[in-house]
Amino acid sequence: MIYFDNAATTFLSDRAAKTYAxxxxxxxxxxxxxxxxGFAASNLLENSRRVIAQKMGVKPDEVYFCGCGTLADNTxxxxxxxxxxxxxxxxxxxxxxxxxNTAKKLEENFxxxxxxxxxxxxxxxxxxxxxxxxxRLVSVMHVNNETGAVQDIRAMALLAHRVGALFHTDAVQxxxxxxxxxxxxxxxxxxxxxTHGPKGLGALYVKxxxxxxxxxxxxxxxxxxxxxxxxxxxxxxxxQALTEQDAEKDRKTVALLKERMLMRLAPLCPITVSPxxxxxxxxxxxxPHYIAENIIHALSMREMYISSGSACSSRHPGxxxxxxxxxxxxKNALRISFxxxxxxxxxxxxxxxxxxxxxxxIKK
Ligand code: PLP
Numbered sequence: 151m152i153y154f155d156n157a158a159t160t161f162l163s164d165r166a167a168k169t170y171a172x173x174x175x176x177x178x179x180x181x182x183x184x185x186x187x188g189f190a191a192s193n194l195l196e197n198s199r200r201v202i203a204q205k206m207g208v209k210p211d212e213v214y215f216c217g218c219g220t221l222a223d224n225t226x227x228x229x230x231x232x233x234x235x236x237x238x239x240x241x242x243x244x245x246x247x248x249x250x251n252t253a254k255k256l257e258e259n260f261x262x263x264x265x266x267x268x269x270x271x272x273x274x275x276x277x278x279x280x281x282x283x284x285x286r287l288v289s290v291m292h293v294n295n296e297t298g299a300v301q302d303i304r305a306m307a308l309l310a311h312r313v314g315a316l317f318h319t320d321a322v323q324x325x326x327x328x329x330x331x332x333x334x335x336x337x338x339x340x341x342x343x344x345t346h347g348p349k350g351l352g353a354l355y356v357k358x359x360x361x362x363x364x365x366x367x368x369x370x371x372x373x374x375x376x377x378x379x380x381x382x383x384x385x386x387x388x389x390q391a392l393t394e395q396d397a398e399k400d401r402k403t404v405a406l407l408k409e410r411m412l413m414r415l416a417p418l419c420p421i422t423v424s425p426x427x428x429x430x431x432x433x434x435x436x437x438p439h440y441i442a443e444n445i446i447h448a449l450s451m452r453e454m455y456i457s458s459g460s461a462c463s464s465r466h467p468g469x470x471x472x473x474x475x476x477x478x479x480x481k482n483a484l485r486i487s488f489x490x491x492x493x494x495x496x497x498x499x500x501x502x503x504x505x506x507x508x509x510x511x512i513k514k
Contacts, residue, residue, distance in 0.1 A: 152454040152496045156344075157295055157323060157432050157487035163346045163391045170348060170387035181380050182371065195382050198389035205392045206321075206340070206355055207331025214354045215385055216376040219322040219341030222354040223248035225375065226318045226337040229362040230287055233259035237284040240265065240315075242272045243473035244299075245291050247461075248339075249320050250469060253289070260286070266473050270297055270425040274305040285315040292324030292338075296459060296470045296485060298424045298432030300328060307335045316360060327404075327431045329397040336360045345395065346489075347388030351381055400490045405430035407488050407497055414501035418508060423459065423476065423483060433486045434459040436479040439513040445484060448507040454500055459483025 153161075162170070173194060179187040181195045196210070203210040216222055227249065231239065233256075241253045243264040253262050263280050265272050272290055281288075288310040290301050307317035318337035324330060326345045332338040332355055342351035354375070356362050368377025408430045412422070420435035437445070442458045449456060460468030460480040471480040486500075 152492075152500050154486045154488060154492065154496075154500065155455045155457050156489040156492075157485060158457055159343045159349065160346045160489055161491075162343075162348055162387065163394055165394065166346060166348070166387040166391035169390040170383045173383035173386045178383070181382050182369070191382050194386050195380060198382075198385045201389040202353065202385070202392060205326065205395075205397075206338070206353075208333050208338075208355050209358065212355055212358055214356060214372045214375045215380060216352045216354060216372065217378075217381075218350060218352040219246075219320070219339050219344075220248040220352070221376070222339035222341070222352040223320055224252050225354055225362060225365050226339055227252045227256060227287065227289060228365045229375075230316055230318070230337060230360070231256070231260065232286075235286070236260055237286040238263060238280075238282055239287045239289070240277065240280055240285060241289040242267065242291065244272075244294055244296075244470045245289070246295055246320055246322070247469075249289055249291065264473075265290075266475075267299065270299045270423070270428070270474060272299075272301050272306075274302055274309055277306050278309050281309060281313050281315070283313055285310070285313050287316045287318060289318040289320070291320040291322075292330070293321075293328060293429045293432070294470065295323045295432070296461065296468070296483075297434045297474070298323075298428035298430075300324070300425075300427065300429055304334045321355075323429070323432070326392065326395050326397050327401065327429055329401065333357070337362070342384065342388040342391075345388070346391040348384045351384040351388060395490075401430060403490045404488045404492075407492055407494065408433055410494055410497045411486060411501070414497060415504070418501075418505055420484075421479070423474070423479070431488050433488075435484050435486070436476075436482045437484070437508060438479060438482055440482060440508060440511055442482055442484050444511055445504070445507060448511065449500075449503065452503050454503055457485040457487070459485035 179191040181192040310317040338355040343349040423434040
């Protein structure tokens with residue numbers, strides 16, 4: 151099997167799986183329980199929080215665990231602004247649906263501006279042009295999940311702060327892939343399964359002093375922000391997986407794979423959608439005369455796995471491609487996404503197979 155769909159999800163690392171099993175079967179107490187077994191689970195939780203916070207470049211008491219990246223995004227947007235006060239919210243047209251659809255909901259009470267990428271990016275200058283004194287929140291993703299475009303969120307956070315607005319970033323595809331400390335923003339969303347942690351686990355970073363209301367109600371877990379028994383085994387497993395990674399070193403390893411992929415794909419004449427300075431983890435290419443779904447199926451028959459490069463159905467072109475002004479290619483785009491466990495040999499085998507498949511598929 152060749153797995154180049156790491157932006158969709160990553161495998162759980164062996165040691166993380168062992169940590170999960172051990173915590174869930176041996177140290178399985180509820181971290182809120184008032185007995186020594188519960189205190190032991192609480193200690194494991196807080197140790198893991200420290201490890202994960204350190205990787206995020208923030209303080210442990212600013213990290214709140216929750217059910218997934220989607221929930222972190224929803225809470226960041228819905229919980230940080232006051233509908234009664236209204237005002238402007240700025241986001242981008244190429245956000246993940248977790249932000250995009252939440253922003254649509256906020257249109258009921260706010261003026262929501264969707265910045266459209268130019269040359270694949272959202273720049274600080276574009277943000278500066280639409281920032282107003284009544285801007286309450288800016289949400290710009292760190293790394294785009296379809297193209298790998300990296301946004302200068304540090305500069306954008308500075309601009310947002312100048313008008314007194316909060317700055318949120320969806321860091322799901324950026325965390326551990328771009329060496330970056332998130333303490334310069336007010337809110338950041340994370341998802342464990344994109345970084346070799348378990349599925350069904352996310353985190354929201356909330357800078358000290360920033361007020362976020364819960365979007366659902368229950369007990370006092372995670373200081374009341376995310377009620378529900380805390381997933382201690384999952385969090386311990388995520389911490390374990392992160393300790394095995396080095397964002398800087400891993401980025402260099404993966405960059406070589408992307409470079410090789412581009413070189414080996416060149417004879418097949420794709421259009422590269424990913425910006426040149428984009429994340430090395432994500433490569434989006436278009437073969438204009440071929441339907442991506444057909445290519446994906448043919449590759450899948452050979453146990454080679456990639457994604458369509460535009461989250462779309464045949465009737466609904468992907469929002470990202472629409473935002474990029476590349477609507478005409480929405481059905482032709484392939485997303486190839488890497489992790490450090492991929493190899494140069496896999497790249498070669500994949501490109502040979504892709505060449506064969508394209509030569510046999512009927513052009514549309
Ligand atoms: N944000 C981005 C950029 C993503 O790529 C994803 C997942 O694909 C999410 C948010 C949602 O994360 P989760 O699957 O943990 O809900």
